[in-house]
Amino acid sequence: MKLVIAIVHDDDVQPLLEDLTSKEFRVTKLATTGGFLRAGNTTLLIGVDDERLDQVIEIVKNNCESREQITTSPAPVTGTAGVFVPYPIEVKVGGATIFVVDIEKYIKL
Amino acid sequence: MKLVIAIVHDDDVQPLLEDLTSKEFRVTKLATTGGFLRAGNTTLLIGVDDERLDQVIEIVKNNCESREQITTSPAPVTGTAGVFVPYPIEVKVGGATIFVVDIEKYIKL
Amino acid sequence: MKLVIAIVHDDDVQPLLEDLTSKEFRVTKLATTGGFLRAGNTTLLIGVDDERLDQVIEIVKNNCESREQITTSPAPVTGTAGVFVPYPIEVKVGGATIFVVDIEKYIKL
Numbered sequence A, B, C: 001m002k003l004v005i006a007i008v009h010d011d012d013v014q015p016l017l018e019d020l021t022s023k024e025f026r027v028t029k030l031a032t033t034g035g036f037l038r039a040g041n042t043t044l045l046i047g048v049d050d051e052r053l054d055q056v057i058e059i060v061k062n063n064c065e066s067r068e069q070i071t072t073s074p075a076p077v078t079g080t081a082g083v084f085v086p087y088p089i090e091v092k093v094g095g096a097t098i099f100v101v102d103i104e105k106y107i108k109l
């Protein structure tokens, strides 16, 4: 049995949790505040049988992998002369860190 | 030395903490928000010598084991004709998940 | 690769995080509420290569080691006759608990 500690972006938590629980994985969500550059992360604890470890990792990948997203440039804060034309910008979203730790004993009461 | 990660129901945390600390175990309580079906859980970290591992597990069992409880049926939300007679219903409370992980190094500063 | 779980006092978190991130360590900060006697603690997760484990421990030591601090006695709450002379008192601050756990797999998405 393994313990998967997954640190994922807050934005990705909801779909990831739905995906995991729909496949009968049991997840505990810890409140996380993130370090300096990691604000907005959530830590999940997932206990998993050895045979299903790859499946968990695959699910986290599908939902959290670092990717680029096209967003619209924000409107200027203070009034600018002329017409503001929003332009598309690329931002990096997602990304996750996964630690897999061996469990010596697992008890469900 | 082992690290015990215990995910217990919020209701059981207070008596469990009292029991553990009265027996000189050192506990750290993490804020937990729970996954879908696990709202209201708390995660505890307990560092323990190998010889006392069984004792910790026993204490968690005593305080958190899944059990049935008789409660009174809630009053109907909107007015019903006639008299409302509350009736006893059985609900499942408690339950816990325990992960035991081996610690390579333990340092107390 | 190792996972370092460090439980440190809230007061020491900010300088510790600055120190760790300035040396390129990646830290996740969990919200902690502490047990009975441990209110005001924060739990940090730090993934680290075996070769840098001693360095992490050294940094935690430098920032969190239990130490004595001179503080001024608090003013009496209700009015006392005469003049209140604050006097220096010694209090213990800091202290930390470090668990080092082996990581079977580490994935950065």
Ligand code: NI
Binding pocket: A009, A094, A095, A096
């Ligand atoms: Ni990120």
Ligand code: NI
Binding pocket: B009, B094, B095, B096
């Ligand atoms: Ni439960």
Ligand code: NI
Binding pocket: C009, C094, C095, C096
């Ligand atoms: Ni302390």
